[in-house]
Amino acid sequence: MNRSGFFRFMQRGLGLAAAVALAGAAYAQQEPIRIGAFLSVTGPAAFLGDPEQKTLEMYVEKLNAAGGVLGRKLQLVSYDSAGDAEKARTFAKRLIEQDKVDVIVGGSTTGETMAVVPLVEAAGIPFISLAGALVIIDPVKKWVFKTPHTDRMACERIFLDMRDRKLERIGLISGAGGFDKSMRAECLKVAPTYKVQIIADEAYGAGDTDMTAQLTKIKNTPGVQAVLNAGFGSGPAIVTKNFKQLAMNMPLYQSHGVASKEFIKLAGDAAEGVRLPAAAVLVAEQLPAGDKQKTVSVNYKKDYEARFKQDISTFGGHAHDGLMIAVEAMKRAGTTDKAKVRDAIENTKGFSGTGGVVNMSATDHMGLDLTHFRMLEVKKGNWTLVK
Numbered sequence: 394m395n396r397s398g399f400f401r402f403m404q405r406g407l408g409l410a411a412a413v414a415l416a417g418a419a420y421a422q423q424e425p426i427r428i429g430a431f432l433s434v435t436g437p438a439a440f441l442g443d444p445e446q447k448t449l450e451m452y453v454e455k456l457n458a459a460g461g462v463l464g465r466k467l468q469l470v471s472y473d474s475a476g477d478a479e480k481a482r483t484f485a486k487r488l489i490e491q492d493k494v495d496v497i498v499g500g501s502t503t504g505e506t507m508a509v510v511p512l513v514e515a516a517g518i519p520f521i522s523l524a525g526a527l528v529i530i531d532p533v534k535k536w537v538f539k540t541p542h543t544d545r546m547a548c549e550r551i552f553l554d555m556r557d558r559k560l561e562r563i564g565l566i567s568g569a570g571g572f573d574k575s576m577r578a579e580c581l582k583v584a585p586t587y588k589v590q591i592i593a594d595e596a597y598g599a600g601d602t603d604m605t606a607q608l609t610k611i612k613n614t615p616g617v618q619a620v621l622n623a624g625f626g627s628g629p630a631i632v633t634k635n636f637k638q639l640a641m642n643m644p645l646y647q648s649h650g651v652a653s654k655e656f657i658k659l660a661g662d663a664a665e666g667v668r669l670p671a672a673a674v675l676v677a678e679q680l681p682a683g684d685k686q687k688t689v690s691v692n693y694k695k696d697y698e699a700r701f702k703q704d705i706s707t708f709g710g711h712a713h714d715g716l717m718i719a720v721e722a723m724k725r726a727g728t729t730d731k732a733k734v735r736d737a738i739e740n741t742k743g744f745s746g747t748g749g750v751v752n753m754s755a756t757d758h759m760g761l762d763l764t765h766f767r768m769l770e771v772k773k774g775n776w777t778l779v780k
Contacts, residue, residue: 426462427470427492429498431473436477438475447700449471470494481505495729503525519722526572530758540748542672551621551668558644561589565580565623566597567595573628593617597632604635620636620641625651630660633664633667634660652669657775662774677691680778714744
């Protein structure tokens with residue numbers, strides 16, 4: 394190669410290198426995909442929000458390490474609403490108007506979620522809630538979705554188990570929170586369908602530290618065969634302890650609102666024998682090899698426990714599913730355009746998450762059925778799968 398040819402070769406090489414550098418710079422300068430969240434990281438519902446926050450942080454990092462989504466990095470913009478509905482509204486407004494997020498995954502509690510619904514509907518932004526009450530998605534709201542099973546489904550799954558055990562006459566006790574009230578109402582509605590009679594119905598306040606009076610009334614109701622506590626937070630652990638103290642010789646059921654090891658720790662040995670419906674992730678290793686949820690549940694459990702050195706809960710799993718449903722929707726839509734992402738979320742089919750296999754539609758913005766809502770029982774301080 395002569396001198397002029399060498400210089401032309403070098404110029405082409407330098408031009409290619411410059412083009413590559415410019416492309417890299419353009420990639421680096423691309424706006425990130427912003428994932429908004431408001432979660433009860435502190436406060437009375439921290440057992441929900443803390444694992445949700447950690448899960449979102451972990452999987453945003455993992456997705457970014459794998460190259461991001463649509464060639465762009467993800468950015469998590471998250472606020473601690475501490476279980477306060479007014480704070481949730483304030484933060485949701487900030488996420489929409491100031492932070493300009495592309496999607497919101499959050500709302501640890503029903504109260505927070507419902508306070509935000511009018512804002513996301515007016516703004517036209519996809520919102521995937523992590524709370525449990527049926528009212529979040531029934532009636533269907535255009536921009537609102539959710540990942541956990543509903544309170545009505547919890548009642549139905551429990552009543553199916555009661556029917557198998559020939560328990561027909563029960564006492565109901567519930568707390569004062571939005572989820573508690575909603576689940577109580579749903580249990581009263583569906584009980585006749587399952588031939589269950591609720592013959593005692595008691596309630597406790599948010600700050601109550603002893604429920605022996607209410608449980609004594611249930612115990613003294615003639616014919617009661619089992620007790621169902623519709624609630625979440627610290628209340629169910631107190632109910633469980635008082636239940637044992639009163640030597641109530643009958644089955645006790647809790648809701649999926651306490652589906653974490655924290656409930657077992659709080660209730661202590663009184664939790665032995667308690668049953669509740671929950672996502673499969675709590676018993677990931679106990680699932681049969683062919684179960685569609687086994688792989689995702691085992692992987693989530695392994696990732697979370699290795700990173701944070703603490704037990705998983707179904708609540709962190711709800712955040713995992715919400716984020717991944719949003720990400721997969723963006724991939725299918727090929728864009729972060731909010732309307733197209735909303736449509737893609739609504740058309741989610743066959744998504745295997747920690748909560749079940751999700752099949753959404755225009756009339757179902759959750760996409761779960763009872764087949765993947767497992768009945769668990771506490772045995773020797775651990776969750777076991779009821780066969």
